[in-house]
Amino acid sequence: MATPISALMEKQELRARWMFEPSVNSHRPASAKSQDISYIFANTFKKIYTQDVIGKDTLANLVKTKSGRSSFHAKYVEELQRVHSEYDSQIQEADMLENHIIQARAQAAVKESQACERSRGDICDDKGLLTVQSAFSWCVDNDLLKMNNLICPRDYIPSLKTPCPAPSPVKLDPAKPTLCYSMHVSKEPRDDGYLLVHSPDRDDVDLNEVDNAMMVSSSSVTLKKRALHKEKQDEVKPKPSWKGQPSVKDKMEAWEKLKKMKDRQNILCNPHFLPPIAQPGGKSLIQPMTRVATTEREGRDMDGQSSTEDGVPVFIANPPVVVFAEYTVGQVYETTLELKNMTSASRHVRVIPPTTPHFSIGLGRFPGEGGVVAPGMSCKYAIRFAPDSLADYSDFIVVETQSEHQLVVPVLGRRPPPILTLPRVLDCGYCLIGGVKFVEFLCQNVGLSAGTFTIMPKNQWPTTNLRSVTKTYSSEEPPFAISPSLFALQPGEATVVEVVFFPTAAERISKDFTIICDNCQVKDISIEGEGQLIALELVSVSGENELPVIGEVHDLTAQHCVRFSSCNPHSVQQKKITIRNNVHVELPFHWEIMKPNLHLRLPEETPVPSNIQFHPAVDDAFSVSPVSGLLAPHQDMELLFTFRPKELRDYHSVCHLVLKDVPQLPQQDSGTSVPQPAHTGSKLSDFIAMQIEVMGSTEPYQVHLEPYALVIPGDIFICTTTRRQFKMWNKSKNFVRFQWERIDCSSHIIEVQPPTGRIGENECFNFDLIVTGGKPGKVVTSLVCHIQHHSEPVSLFFEVSFKGPTVTINAPSVDFGLIQVGDKVHKTLLLSNTSHLDTSWTIMGVKGREDASEVSVKPYEGVLPPFASCSVDVTFSSHYCQHFETNLELNVKNGTGCHLSVRADVQSPQVCLLSCELIFSELYVEIPTKGTVKLFNQTLLPSHFKWMAQLQGKQASLCTTSFDPPSGTLGPNACIEVTVNFTAHTDMKLTEVAALCEVQGMNSPLVLRILVPDPRTLSVSYLLPDVSSAQDTGRPSTLQLDFGQDVILKKPVMKQIMITNQTAIPAPFTIEAEYFTCPASTPQKHKELLENRFAYVKKPRHSIQAKKVDDKAHEDFVNTLLAHGKGAAFYVLPNSGTLAAFETKTVEVTAYTDMWGEYRDHLICKVGDLEPQLISIQMTVKGCPLYFQMTGPRTDDQNQGPIIQFGRHVSGADTVSRSLRINNPTLTDIRVDWEIYNIDPLSTKVLDVLVTYGEAFPLKDADGNEVMAEALSFSDGDVQTPWQRNSDYERTSFSRQTQSDSDEEGSNAIEESDTTEESFDTFPDEENLISVHIRPHVGNRSDYPFCITPQQLVIPAQGSSMIHVSFTPLTLCGNVCESKCEGLALGFMSLDSKSAACLPGKVRRAQGLDLEPLRLDLIAAVKPAGLLVQMDEDDGVLDFYASAGDLLRAESEKEVCVQDFDVTRTLQLLNSSEMIVHFKLKTQPPFMVIKPNPRVRSSTSSNSRSAESEFLVLQQQKSVQVKLAFRCSLSLLDHMAQVDKGVLPGVRLIQHVSGERSLRFEQNLLIQYINNSLQTVPLRANLTIPTLRLSKEHIDFGFCYVGRTRTIEVNLYCCGAHTYWKSVVESYGRDPDVFTVTPPSGLLRPKEPNVNTCSLCLEINFTPREDREFRATVLIQSPLLKNPLSMQVHGAGCFDEAYIAT
DSSP: OOOHHHHHHHHHHHHHHHHHSOOOSSOOOOOTTTTOOHHHHHHHHTHHHHOOSSOHHHHHHHHHTSTTSOHHHHHHHHHHHHHHHHHHHHHHHHHHHHHHHHHHHHHHHHHHHHHHHHHHTTSOOSSSOOOOOOOHHHHSOHHHHHHTTOOOHHHHSTTOOOOOOOOOOOOOOTTSOOHHIIIIIOOSOOOOSSSOBOOTTOOHHHHHHHHTGGGSOHHHHHHHHHHHHHHHHHHHSOOOGGGOOOOHHHHHHHHHHHHHHHHHTOOOOOGGGOOTTSOTTOOBSSSOOOOOOBOHHHHHOGGGOOOOOSOOOOEEEESSSEEEOSOOTTOOEEEEEEEEEOBSSOEEOEEEOOSSTTEEEOOOBOSSGGGEEOTTOEEEEEEEEOOSSSSOEEEEEEEEOSSSSOEEEEEEEOOOOOOBOOOSEEEEEEEETTOOEEEEEEEEBOSSSOEEEEEEEGGGOSOSOHHHHOOSSSEEETTEEEEOSEEEEOTTOEEEEEEEEOOOSSSEEEEEEEEEETTSOEEEEEEEEEEEOOOEEEEEEOSOOOOOOTTOOOBSSOSEEEEOOOBOTTOOEEEEEEEEEOSSSOEEEEEEEEOOOBOOOOTTOOOOGGGOOOOBOSSOSEEEESSEEEEOTTOEEEEEEEEOOOSSSOEEEEEEEEEEEEEOOOOOOTTSOOOEESSOSSSEEEEEEEEEEEEEOBOOOOEEEESSEEEEEEEEETTOEEEEEEEEEEOSSSOEEEEEOOEEOSSOEEEEESSEEEEOTTEEEEEEEEEEOSSSEEEEEEEEEEETTOSSOEEEEEEEEEEOOOEEESOSEEEEEEEETTOEEEEEEEEEEOSSSOEEEEEEEOTTOSGGGGEEEESOEEEEOTTOEEEEEEEEEOOSSOEEEEEEEEEETTSOOEEEEEEEEEEOOOEEESOOEEEOSSOOTTOOEEEEEEEEEOSSSOEEEEEOSSOBSTTGGGEEEEEESSEEEEOTTOEEEEEEEEEESSSSOEEEEEEEEEETTOSSOEEEEEEEOOOOOOOEEEEOTTSSSOEETTSOOOEEEEOOSOEETTOOEEEEEEEEEOSSOOEEEEEEESSSOOOTTHHHHHHHHHHHHHHHHTOGGGHHHHHHHHHHHHHHHHHHHTTTSSSEEEEEESSEEEEOTTOEEEEEEEEEESSOEEEEEEEEEEETTSOOEEEEEEEEEESOOOEETTTOOOSSSTTEEEEEEEEEEETTOOOEEEEEEEEEOSSSOEEEEEEEEEOOTTOOOOEEEEEEESOSSOOBOTTSOBOOOSOEEOTTSOEEOHHHHHSOOOOOOOOHHHHHHHTTTTOHHHHTOOOOOOOOTTSOSSOOSEEEEEEEOOOEEOOSSEEEEOSEEEEOTTEEEEEEEEEOOOOOOTTOOOEEEEEEEEEEEEOOOHHHHEETTTEEOOOGGGSOOEEEEEEEEEEOOOOEEEOSOSSSOEEEEEEGGGGEEESSSSOEEEOOEEEEEEEEEEOOSSBOEEEEEEOOTTEEEEOOSSOOOOOSBSSOOGGGGGOEEEOTTOEEEEEEEEEEOGGGGGHHHHHTTTOSTTEEEEEOTTSOEEEEEEEEEEEEETTSOEEEEEEEEEEEEOEEEESOSEEEEEEEETTOOEEEEEEEEEESSOEEEEEEEEESSSOTTSEEEESSEEEEOOSSTTOOEEEEEEEEEEOOOSSSEEEEEEEEEOTTOSSOEEEEEEEEEEOOGGGSOO
C-alpha cells in the first residue's frame, strides 16, 4: 500500500519530467514498454513462439551432468552453451540498439519542438500546419545502425551533412527575375529537386542548400538559386556606395523569412513520378544515391545525358541460402523465404521455382494487394523439401524484378553425416592354429545424425539387394567373422562390434570388409590377424655345469639334462631354469615329475616306443616352482628347480612341461620336433612341450673337534665357574645342526655353550666349556655332542681339580690390659675372607676350661661374602682383682681352623684436690668471675669425676657457680685443671660457700671452699662525634643531633651516638624518637633485610638478583617507616640491646623523609635502671616528592622533570599531545599550578621580579575561576580560610617545660629537666599581604606553542594524576628551512591541608613561590614537508613501457578479444627527516596509484582531522614502496586522431626513424601533505602502436580460365607492436567466394626478441565462376586499428583454353 510520502515523491518526479520535456503536439516516441509486440507473436504463433525448447534451467542441468557422460554429450553441451551465449549477446545488442533509437527519437523530438517554437514566434500558425526539418538523422548513430545491418538515415538521404547556420538575409531586388519569369519565360535550366546543377563559382553555403533540395519544393529552390546567382554576378561589379545596399540586419531577416517559407513546402515527392533523368530502378535504401552532373547545355538537351552507374539490388533474400539440415525419407519439410524491397519505390516480383522434383515453392504472401511490395516491406514464399533418400540435394530459385539483374537464391539439402569411431584396421592379434579368438571393438556415432549400417565382405559389394547379403547376424570371411552385420546408431550412441579369428595356418592374414550407411556412404575396413605354432626354448641353466659320469644312462625322451652337485642328506640345492616362449600367445602350463626311461641304446638309434612309459616319481627329492602358471607372450620365464635328498643314495627323475588346453595340431611328419599331445580325443588337449632330466647324489657328514680333549691346570675354587674354549669344524657339503649333553649332579655342573646351533659348510664354530665345582676334589669325564642326521655322536674329554675357601684374623691374641673391678671391657676382632666364596665360620671356647665363662664373643658364628670382612666383639667381665688368661677356637666350614689367646689385669681408682680453697679478689654483682683448681689421679686406672651443681653452705643461695669441665675422666697418674665460674647476686662478703666433686669408685666426695669480696655499681657516658667532651649520667648536659640544613628529600642521612659502659656490669638499653617514631616491627624487618643481604653476598652468582631483592626490600622498609604520614622518621639502629662490660656502642640514627620542611624532635635514651637521657634533633629537608611515571623517582635533582621532545613536525600540522603521569608517593594531597615559558636565546634579561597580592596561587574551580568561599574544608578536618594559609608560619617557641607539660604522664624524668630548647628562628614574624620575589630569568610566559592542561591539579595522596603537554607546530613563512622551539614549564607546589603545612614545634613546610618548583623542559622543531623520491631512472622521470599488442587475449583457437592490462612500476618514498609525515598520493588516468599496504593511521595527534583517514603515515627515517600502474586500454588508441588537434594535453605521438609509432603519455604524481603543500613526481608512459602496410594496393589477375584458381602473393608488414589481423573480402557482385585470402587471419609477431618489424606472405586467390569480370576490395582489419587497410583486386573469367596453363 502506497504511503502519502511515496505518492508525493512520484508527483514530484512527474512534474520534474514534464519540466524538462517539451510540450508539442507532434508525435512523440513511445516508451520501451509500449514497443513490446511479443504478445502479437504469442497470439499468432502460439506454442511455437512461447515454448522454450532448451531454457537456462535445462542448460544448467546439462552442464552439471556434462562430465559423467559420453564425449558426444560433452560436445553437445558445449555447442549448446556457445549458442546460448551468442543468443544472449545478440539480445543485448538488440536491446542496446532499441534503446539508442528511442533516445535518438526523443532527442530529435526535443530539437524539433524547440525549432517549431522559434518559428512560431515570427509566423502565426493557428491551424498547426507549421513543420520543421527532421533532426532524427543528426541524433542517431548512423555507423552503429549500419554496423548492425539496419537502415540508417544515410541510406535514404544521399548527402547527409552536418547542419550549418543560415546565411545572412538578402533583400529582394526588383530587378531580379520573378518566379513566374523563371518558370515560364526564362530558358535557363531549372532544378526539379532530383538533379544537381553544378556551378563552379558557388560557395559552400549554396552547396549545403543544394544537398537539402530533396526536402523543399522546386519553385522555392529555383527562386533561391537564381537570387543567389544574381547576387554573385552583381558582386563582380561592385555598386557605388551612394546607391545603398541592405544592411546585415535586413539580410538576416530576409533569410529567416525565406527559410520559413521553404520549410512550409518541405514535402517529399512521390518516387513514382520521377523525371526521365532519374536513376533506373529508383533510389536504393541501402546505397547512397548518385547524382548526374550536367552542364547548362546538357540541361537544355536532356537526350544527351550520361548513363548511370551499375544497377543496385532491388530485393534481398532472407535467408540468402535456404538450407534443410535435418530430414528423413518420406517426410516433407517447409521453410519460408523472405524477399525485402530495398528501393524507395513499390515493386513487382516474379519467382521461378526450382528445377528438381525434391524442392517446390508455394504461393507468395504480399503485404498489400495486387502483388506489389512497398519500399522496405517483404513478401514471403514457402519452400518445401521432400527427400527420397538421405543423400545431399542442391537447387536454386530465380527472382526476377524490374531490374535487369536477377536474384538467385540457392536451395540446399545438407544433412550432417553420421561419424563412426571404428578404426580403419581391426587388429585381432595372435592366435594358435586351430584355436578361436574373440575381440571386441567399441563403435560410437559421434556425428550429429542417426544412421543404419551394414557390414559385409568387400567382394560382395556392390550388391543389388542388401537383405540377401545380411540374412545372418554375423558376416564371415574365413578366417574372420564380424557381428553384428546390421545395426543402427543414434547420435552419441555406441555398440560393440565382435570379431572372431580362427586361423588354420601359421601366417599373417588380412581381409577387407565394407560398411554401408543408409545415406549412401561407403567405408572399407580391414581385419588382420596372425596364426602361430607352439615354440618353446630352454635358454639357460644357472650354476656350474656338472660333467657327465662315464657310463651313466639317460632318459630316452628327455631333451635337456640338469645335474646337481653331490650334497649331504636333508640339504637343499636350487637352480634357475630360463624358458622362452617364442610365440605371441600366452600358454598355460604345469609340471609333472616322472620316472626316467633308462634303456641302453647306440648313438643315432631311434628309441623303441614300447620302452617309453610314463610313471610318476615316488620320491619327492626334486620339485619345480612354480608348479603351474602362464607363459607370457614372447617373453622369458624363470623357474626354480629344487633338490632335497633325504637318504644316502643317487636320485634320477624327468620333469615334464605340460601345456594345458592346446588345440589339436594338423598331422605332420614324425621327423619334426612338434610337441606331442599328452591326451587325445578332444579338440583341446594337454601337450608335453619339454622334458628335462634331473640327477643328483649324496654323501655323509664330516665333523671334527679341535682339540679333542681339555685339561684344566691348577686348583679351582668350588662354586666358581670356569670357562675354556674349543672349536668344531664342519667339513661336510652342507651345514650341520648340533646339540651338546649336560652333566648336572649334586656336586658338579659341566656344560657347553651354546648347547645347540648350526655350522655352515667348511666353517668352524667356537664353544665354551663351563665347569662349576661343588666340593673339593679331582674330576675326569667326557661330554657328548649329537649331530643332526648323523648316526654317531662326537665326544670331548676333560680333567679338572677343585679346592675350598680361606678365613684370617687380624690379631693373633687379645690383651685387655688394666681393668677396674666391676667393669666390662670390649675388644673387636676383624675376620677376613680371602677367597671369592661365601664362608661359614664359628668361634667358641676351648672345651674343659672353667675360666672361659668370663669371656663372651658376639657374634660367635656367621657367613662371610667373597673378599669381605666382619667385626667380632670379645667382652671380658671383671668381678675381683686378678691376672686373667684363656684360649678361643675358630672353626671354618670346608676349611682349616685356628686358636686365639685372651688375657687381662683388674684394679680399683683413687683421686685428690691439690688446693682446697678458691679466693676471688675482684668481683662485680651479677658478673661471672673465673677461677681454677686442679684434680690429680693417684692410680693407673682412669678415674671419672663430676662436680655437683648445688653449692653447700649458709650463703649458697646468694651466689651461683659452674665448672668447666663439669665432669670428666682422669688418666693414669694424670692431673686436670678445672675452671670455676662464680657469680655473686649481692654485694655482701661470701665466706660460707663450698663446692663438692664426686669421683666414681670412691666412697666420699672432694670439698672446695670459695671466698668472695664486695662488688662494684653501673656507670654510663654519652658522646656525639661532633661534640668534643663526653658526659656521664652524674653530670647531664644538653645534647643536640643536627642533620643539617640541606637534607635531600628521600635520601637517608645518618648520624652517630656513642654510649660507653664504664663498668663490667652489662645493662640493657633502648633508644627511640619522641614524635617521628618508627613502628615496633621495623627493627626486626631491618635485621632480616641485612641477613638476606649477607646471604646473597656469599653467592656471587646471585649478585644481580640480590641487588634487586635488596632494593625492593629497602623500599618496603622505608615505606613502612613513613607509613604514619608525618613526612619524616628517625630510625635508630640498634634501638635496643645490651651494653656489655666496658663496651662502647655506636648507635646510628638515620633520618628518612618523603616530604620537604623543617623538622624538630627528641631522642629518648634509657640504659638499665638509670634515668633516661634526652637528645634534641633538628634538620631541614629540601626536594620534590613528586615524580613522573616516565622517569621514575630521582635521588638527585628531584625538581627536574623529563625533557619532552616533540621532534620535528610539518609546518602547520595538527597539534601533537603527550600525556604525562605524575605520581605522589606521600600521604598528603599536593596541588600543582603550572606556568609555561618560551625560552628566547637572544634575550638579555637576567632577573625576574614577581609581585603577588595575597595568595600567589589561589585555589581555582574546574573553569579556572578563583574560589572565593569564606572557608575551605580539607581532608584532615581543619577549616582554614585562604588568608589563614599564609599566616600559619607563626612565631613559636617551645621550651623544655612546655614539652614536659605535653608529656607529663609519659615520663617523670623529663619533668625534672630544666634544659630549654632553641626556638625556630626561621619562622616569619607576620603574614605578607604583598609579596615580592626575585628569581633568575627563565623566559617569556605564554601558552603557545606549548600548552599544559589542566594548569591546576591536585595530586591525591599515594595516587597519580595526568597532565597533557601539547605542541602546536608553527606556520613557517618564506624560505625558512627549520624553526626550533624551546620552552619551560614550572609546577609550583602547595598544600591545602593546615596540619600538613605546619605542626607547631615539630614541622613547618614552605609553599608556592617560596618553594623550588617542578620543572619540565620542552623541545620541538618545525620543518616544511618533503619526501625523497628514489627510483631506478636517473632523469627523475618514472617510465612505463607498454605494447598495444598485449591488449589481445585469445578466448579460443579462432577468437580474439581485447582486454585491458596494467604495467606497474615501483618507487621508494624516503622520509629522511626526523618527523612523521602525513601525505596522500594522487594522479590522473591512465595512471593509477596502488596505495601501500598495510595502511597506517596517524595516532600522534590528539585532534585528528576528519579527512586524515585518507592520509598515509611515514615514520622517521623510514621508507615506503609505492606501486604505480599504467592502465592500457583500447580507448587510449583513439587518442591518435586527437593528438594532431592538440585537444589532449600530455599526449604526444612519437614517430621513429624505423617507422615505429608510439603514444607518449606524460602526467605527474602529486604528493599532497597534510598542510596542503604539493610535491610532484613526473610520470611518462610509452605505448607502442602497431602499423600495418601492404606491399600492393591494387592487384590485377587479368584473364583466368573459369573454375581454375590463380594466386598472387602480397606481403603484409607490421611495425611496432604485434597485432591480430583478419581479412574481409567485399565483392561488388553476388559471388562472395571468387576472391579469397590465405591465411584468412593470424597474429603478426616478430620472431626475434629485439626486432620490431615482421612480415607475412598472403596469398590472394582468384577463382572465376563465370565468363565475366569480377571486382572486390580486400580489407585487412585489426582490433587495434580504427581504419582498415584496403586493396583493390579485379580479374576476368573466360573459357579460352589458352589461359588454362597460366
